[in-house]
Amino acid sequence: MIRAHIRLTCGTLAAFAALGSFAPGSAAPAATPTLVEHRFETEFTIAAFQTAGLGSDGAEQLILVGERGEVTTWPANFAPNGAFAVKNPERCLLSPIPAAAPDTNGALAALTPDGLLLHPFDPDRGILPEAATALADTRLQLRIGAPRFSAILQDVNDDGRHDLLLPQQRSYELWLQQAPGQSPQYIKTAEVRTDVRIARETDADALTDRLENSFHIPSLHFQDVNGDGRADLLASTGDQRSFHIQTADGLIPPDPSVVLDLDIFRDTTPRSDLRPGQVLAGSDNATLAMQDLNGDEIPDYVIAHRRKLWVFHGSPDGPQFTQPSAIMKTAEDVTVVLITPLDDDPLPDLLLLRVQIPSIGMILKGLFSNLDIEISATGYANQQGSPSACPS
Ligand SMILES: [Ca+2]
Ligand SMILES: [Ca+2]
Numbered sequence: 001m002i003r004a005h006i007r008l009t010c011g012t013l014a015a016f017a018a019l020g021s022f023a024p025g026s027a028a029p030a031a032t033p034t035l036v037e038h039r040f041e042t043e044f045t046i047a048a049f050q051t052a053g054l055g056s057d058g059a060e061q062l063i064l065v066g067e068r069g070e071v072t073t074w075p076a077n078f079a080p081n082g083a084f085a086v087k088n089p090e091r092c093l094l095s096p097i098p099a100a101a102p103d104t105n106g107a108l109a110a111l112t113p114d115g116l117l118l119h120p121f122d123p124d125r126g127i128l129p130e131a132a133t134a135l136a137d138t139r140l141q142l143r144i145g146a147p148r149f150s151a152i153l154q155d156v157n158d159d160g161r162h163d164l165l166l167p168q169q170r171s172y173e174l175w176l177q178q179a180p181g182q183s184p185q186y187i188k189t190a191e192v193r194t195d196v197r198i199a200r201e202t203d204a205d206a207l208t209d210r211l212e213n214s215f216h217i218p219s220l221h222f223q224d225v226n227g228d229g230r231a232d233l234l235a236s237t238g239d240q241r242s243f244h245i246q247t248a249d250g251l252i253p254p255d256p257s258v259v260l261d262l263d264i265f266r267d268t269t270p271r272s273d274l275r276p277g278q279v280l281a282g283s284d285n286a287t288l289a290m291q292d293l294n295g296d297e298i299p300d301y302v303i304a305h306r307r308k309l310w311v312f313h314g315s316p317d318g319p320q321f322t323q324p325s326a327i328m329k330t331a332e333d334v335t336v337v338l339i340t341p342l343d344d345d346p347l348p349d350l351l352l353l354r355v356q357i358p359s360i361g362m363i364l365k366g367l368f369s370n371l372d373i374e375i376s377a378t379g380y381a382n383q384q385g386s387p388s389a390c391p392s
């Protein structure tokens with residue numbers, strides 16, 4: 001593989017650092033890596049960039065977007081005048097749509113005050129200025145200042161088709177994509193009250209035209225969390241998990257039925273130092289694993305922080321995080337929690353993985369040979385729906 005080293009003269013330092021290892025998939029495979037430095041200048045100030053496999057050959061492209069909405073694609077059309085400008089660059093959220101099948105090309109989706117626009121990708125010409133309006137009914141109202149890439153397209157219901165999340169001032173709308181046709185069709189399925197977190201606002205402009213400098217679009221997916229066969233909506237933002245349980249008449253409630261704040265689950269054991277030979281505790285945030293532990297087809301929950309684990313069982317009322325079924329303490333910090341079958345019974349078991357940081361000797365040795373990283377695991381067999389107190 002040929003590695004391209006790309007230097008952007010109008011770009012930011014951050015952009016340069018992030019692009020240092022960008023490797024275009026179109027490059028011919030080579031026996032040994034070759035470092036190629038490719039220099040180019042943009043004729044505009046870069047506001048955002050992202051890589052995506054837009055071409056039918058699976059090759060990755062670099063999409064560069066300027067402050068005034070200029071869009072250009074590398075390597076397809078990176079040439080003077082190769083850019084076109086999206087309309088309404090101050091109110092524009094972008095998301096690449098990778099090529100879905102070998103004989104199709106991807107597109108660039110732009111959510112604007114004119115609706116959701118799809119700019120097709122052409123392998124020779126790059127992203128094309130002519131856009132198809134995929135959805136005219138939904139318009140971005142937030143004024144962001146400059147175009148940016150955002151997680152507005154997510155496959156929420158795992159049907160292989162992206163769905164649309166539209167951030168509004170105090171809520172976000174979920175539009176599910178319907179069965180495939182000539183062009184995507186979306187139907188508004190839910191409107192969920194804000195976790196579109198607007199972190200900073202300025203009223204330098206008119207109050208009705210505030211600049212939304214920073215906001216989060218949650219990660220969403222559907223899963224039945226109370227065993228009634230109806231898919232419920234799970235939203236994840238930072239340490240917060242919100243569960244919107246679908247009602248019998250098929251509505252997703254705008255306010256969450258249950259909220260889990262992972263930040264309140266803390267083990268007071270001091271965090272292990274990151275010293276060679278010590279166990280790597282992963283990030284210091286609590287982690288959540290979600291799977292049915294007792295065979296009632298309702299998901300259960302294992303929360304881990306440092307050396308402490310909490311087990312909660314779900315019920316037909318949905319998830320609850322007030323009555324733990326078990327609280328466990330391990331001898332060493334846990335790096336990863338897996339719920340996976342370890343024995344012959346049908347109930348999944350708990351597997352705790354610890355990644356050992358290599359010792360100095362191993363790190364030095366690693367300069368000359370492959371570096372071995374030690375991973376130790378402890379399994380806890382499932383006994384009547386809860387992990388056993390002792391490792392098995
Ligand atoms: Ca979908
Ligand atoms: Ca349900």
Ligand SMILES: [Ca+2]
Binds near residue numbers: 292295298299
């Ligand atoms: Ca269960």
